[in-house]
Structures are given as C-alpha cells and as structure tokens.
Amino acid sequence: GQQLNQSPQSMFIQEGEDVSMNCTSSSIFNTWLWYKQDPGEGPVLLIALYKAGELTSNGRLTAQFGITRKDSFLNISASIPSDVGIYFCAGLQGAQKLVFGQGTRLTINP
Amino acid sequence: DTEVTQTPKHLVMGMTNKKSLKCEQHMGHRAMYWYKQKAKKPPELMFVYSYEKLSINESVPSRFSPECPNSSLLNLHLHALQPEDSALYLCASSQDASLSYNEQFFGPGTRLTVL
Numbered sequence: 001g002q003q004l005n006q007s008p009q010s011m012f013i014q015e016g017e018d019v020s021m022n023c024t025s026s027s028i029f030n031t032w033l034w035y036k037q038d039p040g041e042g043p044v045l046l047i048a049l050y051k052a053g054e055l056t057s058n059g060r061l062t063a064q065f066g067i068t069r070k071d072s073f074l075n076i077s078a079s080i081p082s083d084v085g086i087y088f089c090a091g092l093q094g095a096q097k098l099v100f101g102q103g104t105r106l107t108i109n110p
Numbered sequence: 111d112t113e114v115t116q117t118p119k120h121l122v123m124g125m126t127n128k129k130s131l132k133c134e135q136h137m138g139h140r141a142m143y144w145y146k147q148k149a150k151k152p153p154e155l156m157f158v159y160s161y162e163k164l165s166i167n168e169s170v171p172s173r174f175s176p177e178c179p180n181s182s183l184l185n186l187h188l189h190a191l192q193p194e195d196s197a198l199y200l201c202a203s204s205q206d207a208s209l210s211y212n213e214q215f216f217g218p219g220t221r222l223t224v225l
Contacts, residue, residue: 033213042114042200042216043153050211088152095212096141096166100152 006089006101013079014109021087021104022073029091032065032072033098037086046087047074076106084108113137114217116201122223125191131220133184133201142184143214144176145200153200153216159184160208191224198222 006023013019023032031050035043047058049065049072056063062075072091076083089101114135123129133142141160145153158166159178173195175187184201198221202214 031211031213035216040198040219040221042116042202042219045213045215048211048213092212095206095208096143096158096160097155098153098214103150103152 004089004091004099004101006104008104009102010105010107012107012109015079015081017079019076019079019083019106020073021089022071023089023091023101024071025091025099026070027091027093028069029093029099030069031092032063033090033092034061034063034072034074035088035090037088037103039085043088079106079108081108081110114201114203114215116199116217116220118220119218120221120223122225123188123191124225125193127191128187128189130188131186131199131201131222133186133203133217134182135203135215135217136182137203137215138181138205139203139215140181140206141204141212142178143202143204144184144186145202145216147198147200147219149197157186160206188222191222193224196222196224 004023034046037043047063053067054065060077086103090098144156147153156170157176162178177185198219200219201217204212204214
C-alpha cells in the first residue's frame with residue numbers, strides 16, 4: 001500500500017534541544033495528522049492540519065501542512081524527557097483511510 | 111469523555127482458540143476502525159465501519175471477523191489464528207467517515223500473542 005516518507009528514522013538529542021521531522025508523499029492529502037506513540041500504548045493525536053499552508057501550534061509543538069499538500073513537518077521546541085517516543089505522520093485519503101509514515105524514534109539524553 | 115477503551119489489554123491464545131477483542135467509545139463518533147501494528151512498524155488499517163456498516167475491508171483474512179453491534183461498540187472476533195498474527199491491535203474512532211475533517215482517536219490497544 002501507499003506509504004509516506006518520514007525522516008529522520010531516529011533522533012538522539014540533548015534535553016533542551018529543538019527537534020524537526022518531516023513527511024513527504026507523491027500523493028496529495030486533504031488532512032495531515034501527527035501522532036505520538038509510547039511503548040505498548042496507542043498513538044495519541046498531537047496536531048491535525050486541514051488546509052494547505054496551515055501552521056498550527058500545540059504548546060511546544062508546531063506543525064505545518066505543505067503548500068503542495070504533499071508534505072508536512074513537525075517541530076518540537078526545548079525538548080524534555082517526556083517527549084521520548086515514536087512520532088508518526090499520517091495523511092488522510094478521502095475521509096476514512098489513514099496512511100502512516102514509518103515513524104521517527106526520538107531519544108533524549110538528559 | 112474523549113476516550114477509546116479496549117479490552118483485554120493482553121491476550122494469549124492458541125491457534126485453535128476463538129477469542130474476541132472489544133472496543134468502546136462514548137464520543138458519539140459514527141466511524142470506527144481496526145488496525146494491526148507489528149513491532150517497529152506503523153499501524154496498518156484492517157477494517158472501517160461507518161454508521162455501523164462495514165465500509166472498508168483491507169483484504170484481511172477471514173480468520174479475523176469484525177462486528178459493530180451499535181455505534182459505540184466494535185468487536186474483532188478471532189479464530190484459527192497463526193503465530194504471525196501476533197501484534198498490537200488498535201481500535202480508533204472518528205466523528206463521521208464521510209467528513210473531510212475526520213481525525214481519528216486511538217485506544218490503548220490489545221497486545222495479542224498467538225502460540
């Protein structure tokens with residue numbers, strides 16, 4: 001099935017650093033979603049983006065819906081230990097089908 | 111209540127067993143989903159129910175049988191599974207599968223092990 005290209009696959013950073021990750025696709029999506037997943041838990045929705053060019057913030061998180069509708073990025077500012085986890089981008093095809101990126105595993109050194 | 115709940119949290123079953131996974135939401139959502147997630151991989155869509163009717167089946171083997179008894183409940187019946195079916199099974203719900211603004215909210219998952 002279709003997949004999104006998410007990068008980087010993993011990040012090792014120091015506490016307090018900023019983080020940036022992105023997703024690209026060959027297809028257009030109407031909605032981009034960013035999720036965080038902790039081990040053994042379900043993904044938790046962080047940010048939803050609905051319009052091309054839209055820039056949305058949720059606390060220290062900022063995400064943008066690319067103008068071409070084929071990409072999105074997520075930034076985390078001033079990382080803290082609880083930011084550790086796997087971050088997934090997902091594009092919504094139509095109204096029902098979510099296509100996920102492969103995930104970015106974030107590790108933070110205190 | 112903005113929560114999707116799933117039971118059981120963990121399930122171990124033999125290849126000849128019949129078991130069921132349950133999912134419940136009380137957000138008034140009319141679309142519910144089953145996903146399968148293998149280790150270090152993203153979730154993969156299995157089924158979509160919209161207004162209690164099956165709208166998407168992603169070519170899932172018949173040993174997985176979904177059921178939507180009402181708009182709040184979603185079951186996944188398991189029979190004659192294989193060890194490779196061991197995975198985290200995630201349930202999700204969204205407001206309305208016919209809307210474009212349709213973010214999905216996930217439950218905590220059921221960790222299934224098939225022996």
